[in-house]
Amino acid sequence: MQAKLKIAIQKSGRLSEKSLALLQECGISFNLGSNTLRTESHNFPLELLLLRDDDIPAYVSDGVADIGILGENVVLEKGYPLEIVEKLGFGKCRLSLAVPRATHYQGLSDFAGKRIATSYPKILGTYLRVAGVEAEIHVISGSVEIAPSIGLAEGICDIVSSGSTLLSNGLKEVEEVLTSEAVLVAKPHLEGEKRDIFDKLLFRLRAVRRSQHNKYILLNAPQDKLDQIIAILPGLKSPTVLPLAEEGWVSVHSVIHEDDFWEKIDALQQAGAEGILVVPIEKMLI
Structure with missing residues (x-):
């Protein structure tokens, strides 16, 4: 079996x-x-x-x-x-410290001697210890955002994605403790x-x-501009170059990372590339 x-x-x-x-x-x-x-x-x-x-x-x-x-x-x-x-x-977020919006916050030392409500006492404790700040960590398992409004704590440490939950509970983010995904x-x-x-x-x-992070690109290029275009488009090893029916022109195939996409496209157009096609990649095996 x-x-x-x-x-x-x-x-x-x-x-x-x-x-x-x-x-x-x-x-x-x-x-x-x-x-x-x-x-x-x-x-x-x-x-x-x-x-x-x-x-x-x-x-x-x-x-x-x-x-x-x-x-x-x-x-x-x-x-x-x-x-x-x-x-x-995916699932990117941050673990952050937050305080009531009306609080005049000057720095992490403001939490010294204060109560912080959180579901992440280990991460928060390490963060405060490294920063040399002594605060009282109040552990609760849910609804952390309401702790300041009911007098349970002066601040909170909780997961933040868009920040809308903090805003709706009258809080503002003041320190990023950890990024997560x-x-x-x-x-x-x-x-x-x-x-x-x-x-x-x-x-x-x-x-x-x-x-998910790369695009397949096909373009037509004049033969006399090929070296310049290849310099812009280093593929996994090197771009694929195929002759076109029209003399003096070639088709160039390569892969571009999404972080460089628009910068590369601009450079290719300036170098003389035409008929640029961009295609999503379903799987990429290397």
């Missing part, structure tokens, strides 16, 4: 949908009902466990799951000996068949991730 790799993901919340979408883009299919907590893929040796985000580190550490997708902030707060294998580029974690020292399955999954995942 073939071994199955067990992966834990968030059953609901901001990472759940994108975690499932990532697995689907890797060609892995699941039958999911509305109350499904465990299911197996029918086309890849992977078993899916849908859990509370906060429980995933313990499940992976204990070997109930082999790998997991969750927020980096949760990994750091729980402190289990897990390997962060890959940052996944979804990460793939694994129990160290996976071996045997499970290691082989994990390596195959990781190969697929990285191919999908690379495709």
Whole structure:
């Protein structure tokens, strides 16, 4: 009987949908009902466990799951000996300190001797200790934003995405403690068949991730401008160059990273490139 790799993901919340979408883009299919907590893929040796985000580190550490997708902030707060294998580029947020909007905030030292409500006492405690600030950390598991308005604390430390929740609760962000995103974690020292399955999954995942950040570009270029255009477009090894029916012209194919996209396009047009086509990449294997 073939071994199955067990992966834990968030059953609901901001990472759940994108975690499932990532697995689907890797060609892995699941039958999911509305109350499904465990299911197996029918086309890849992977078993899916849908859990509370906060429980995933313990499940992976204990070997109930082999790998997991969750927020980096949760990994750091729980402190289990897990390997962060890959940052996944979605679910980006920050853990920040915030105070009531009317507060005249001058710096981190303003929190000295004050009460800070948070669900992240370990991360916050380390941050304050390194900064040399002594404050009282009040641990609460939810609705952190209301703590100042009910007199529980003078400030909070909580996850911020857009900042709209802080705004609606009369708070302002004053210090960034940590940046976070979804990460793939694994129990160290996976071996045997499970290691082989994990390596195959990781190969697929990285191919999908690379495709999301690159575009395939095709353009027509005059032969006498080819060297200049190739200098702008170094492909994975070098651009592909094909002759066109019209004498003195070639077709150039390459890949551009999204961070350089518009700058490269401008440079190509100035160098004489014409008929530029940009195509999304579904998978990128290197």
